[in-house]
Amino acid sequence: MDQIVESPEKKPLANTRKVFVKTYGCQMNVYDSQRMTDALSEQGYEPTDTVEDADLVLLNTCHIREKASEKVYSELGRLQKMKRKRAKAGAADLKVGVAGCVAQAEGAEIIRRAPVVDLVIGPTTYHRLPDVLARVESGQRVIETEYAVEDKFEHLPEINREKTLARGVSAFLTVQEGCDKFCTFCVVPYTRGSEVSRPLSQLIVEARRLVDAGVREITLLGQNVNAWHGEGPDGKPWGLGDLLYHLAEIDGIARLRYTTSHPRDMDMRLIEAHRDLPKLMPYLHLPVQSGSDRILKAMNRRHKAEDYIRLIDQIRDVRPDLALSGDFITGFPGETDEDFEDTIRLVERVGYASAFSFKYSARPGTPGADLPDHVPEEVKAERLERLQKLLMAQQTAFQQSLVGQTMDVLMEKPGREPGQMVGRSPWLLPVIVDANPAKIGDIISVRITKAGTNSLHADPA
Template identity: 70%
Template structure:
């Protein structure tokens, strides 16, 4: 029998950055029950799959993984090494709670992303023999009920950290399951976010990425009792000593307001990198997706953003083969990519998500046609990424050193534009922001030489125009 003080938990995380954040907070909650993280699934007393419903065949991949875990659990039992509880969390759990229990008897707990603050209580029920399904949207604030991570635990997680500020979405894009798995838009209070960011900074975190399904729709209660937007929140976080870099993701074009643009203009700590999905270039397809913007709306917004922050790099999301997409519609997507140009992007073939309006649409595009279009789009996007990376050769930039590289004496850091940069540097410099000269590029990263003078070179010159027009 495992000593209660030596219980171990293995969390496998699928999907988005918010799931990474959620997995860390699950570990924090389980620490109150004596659980310590392990990287070896077979030695765990508790295994949690933190799932994502965005990718194709997400649920089937979970069931396949559960089959493998069942064999590990049986081997552990047969070898007299104790038991293994199994939980499924996240968006697949939220969408298919009872079905998971029916199809996978090995599972002890199923709980959605709004319930993981209850994990210690759910585990108690499972230990008492209950098969637990918890997929309600609770009234209480889960963030207020989560334990604070210990400083030494936060420090081990690195010098960059995620911080969820907003959850859910009210946009109801016809292809998306988020409104059904994460619920309506909800924003954390400013004071709660600031307190967590201050704890991160005290633990040595230098860079924070604010997370939300629609993060620039943030509207949390400020200390003045009024709703604050994301721009105002960023200005407040920029005041925290030691927190030198700020980012946020994922955004919707409809919620890029003037206050947020001013933050991009005036805050040097807000990195010049913006993930702003357009999804498609055809107005017909954008309307069918319920994106609430047009080709021209998006391009005009990009022009304003680049006028405000000329050095900004853009990232995007694209779906090809959406129901009803013709070759002409696809060419509109290729056209907007050529017009905007992206430093990086995520692109996928459309695949139906049960329960979403698009799943019932007629004119589903043949898989072979969608695959061919995706190949052409990715060829263009990959070339744009290579061109962007090549444009940095011969320049100097600030670099946050984050971890050891594969080669002896090598560290890997993150550029302001979210590129991985390899340099020769002492391990003692992890957590430092240094200046590097970029010498050459690899397939997906840059290689540079550290400059002894650590003052930042090439600080962006912002457009100081008083008024902004979106």
């Protein structure tokens, strides 16, 4: 779902320029959009949630799913019409930029096909955005997609307390970027580059600044987040589990989460963190993609279905209340009916609280696109419908199992009705609480009274 970076409730200066950022895709793109907005604020740009008010529009794009590029070009067509209309009215010129993974993959093509675009900037170079804009102001159309040699995070402005506070009491913290796994269906290694882990000291500083800005819950992000590694204060190699133990010691952090993980990088230290850290929420997104060993091999996942199931059992042994989320692809090239039945059996064996499932779509430049025996679209769709029916039944059963339970909820925002508040459960579900005297940022005990389709209802306990 497309997401819009929210603007702080702050009256801009009369000469302030405004930027509108439209964010497609994953949480990492949301984080990137926020950091781009922070970088632009030092250049006199204030965020706006109204595209018509913007002096600069940035589309922060995702290249994972089918027709990602088409969505971008469609949006650029609308912006072209808006730019012409403004020009006829004698209004200030509108600058348009494309950022993110589509920009990285198709930079020159975007410039060729979309005259409205002034700049194209990749996900590893958005710290250069102010310099790129300066070149655009001089009349250039700029493509900035060469992988940065320098650490982009060192060149970004410090976390802005006011802007962070306006975004809420939960925040993202990117700890790792890129991927070295080269799954045959995935474009990430080609658009985000090789795995790079941010230094421990840099992460601790950013986490403390988030806490100082009022953040209570931090979600660690990475294309392959549990591949994070670095040097600990003792000089020894650290993994994500060690990082979580360290972050849990920071006063003010009430909750920790991380996403997205790869089964091959779930080591014992990380599993132990689920056992030992009350601040680490009992929710894990761990994609498997298929339950067929034959298809997993074709996908280059480098694990078997039984390896995945054994891993889930290990984690649930130490954290019995763990809720699991996953990713699934139906109709990968060569998938037979029996291969699909293996996926159904895995889902039935594991049990998911939520999941993301898609028909396979060939991504240009990936090995999967060149494999033989592509599955007909109608077969992909039939399999997806059956899989989603099963996953939805499991999701409903999980949410119904919470009715009557008492749990701690982090209050995040006012509800739609007077006196109502909306918080977040340990399992990431929104919780609507009536007649609630709590303040945003409080963690209160509630009793779940009803489960909706995508949220829970509760009374204060």
